[in-house]
Amino acid sequence: MRLLRRFVGPASAAALVIAGLAGCGDATKLPQAAASSPFSTSPVSVVQQGNADATIDTTSVTFKLDDARALVAHLTVRSNAASTIAISIRGSIYDPHHALIGDVTGGQINVSPGSTAAVQLTGPTPLGTIAAVTFELTAKPTPT
Numbered sequence: 720m721r722l723l724r725r726f727v728g729p730a731s732a733a734a735l736v737i738a739g740l741a742g743c744g745d746a747t748k749l750p751q752a753a754a755s756s757p758f759s760t761s762p763v764s765v766v767q768q769g770n771a772d773a774t775i776d777t778t779s780v781t782f783k784l785d786d787a788r789a790l791v792a793h794l795t796v797r798s799n800a801a802s803t804i805a806i807s808i809r810g811s812i813y814d815p816h817h818a819l820i821g822d823v824t825g826g827q828i829n830v831s832p833g834s835t836a837a838v839q840l841t842g843p844t845p846l847g848t849i850a851a852v853t854f855e856l857t858a859k860p861t862p863t
Contacts, residue, residue, distance in 0.1 A: 771858035821845035
C-alpha cells in the first residue's frame with residue numbers, strides 16, 4: 720500500500736503540471752458572423768391590410784438584424800382616426816418567390832388623431848432574402 724501511495728502522489732502532481740502547461744498558449748479565436756443586413760431586395764414591396772384607421776409610410780420601412788441576430792423593422796404610421804388609438808402591427812415577410820420566411824410584431828399606444836408615430840417591430844431572423852412584407856394593422860380606442 721505504501722508503495723502505491725509513493726507512486727500515486729508524484730504521478731498526480733505530474734499530471735496536474737502537464738495539464739496546466741497544455742492550457743497555456745494563445746487563445747483560439749472563432750470567426751463571428753457579419754453584423755450587416757442579410758437580407759433584402761431593393762425595393763421591398765410593402766402591402767398594408769387590416770381594420771386600423773391608420774396609414775404606413777411605405778418609404779419609412781427598414782429592416783436590420785440586432786446584436787442577437789433578431790430581425791428589427793422600423794416604420795412610421797399616421798393615425799387617421801377621430802380619437803386616440805392603440806395600433807397593433809403584424810408583418811408577414813416573404814422572399815422573391817413569395818414564400819413566407821419570417822414575421823415581425825409590435826405596436827404603438829396612445830397615437831393621437833392626425834399624428835405620426837415611429838414603431839419598432841421585432842421577430843426571429845428571416846429564413847431568406849426579404850423581398851416583400853404585408854403589414855396587418857389593427858386598432859382599438861385608447862381612453863384619454
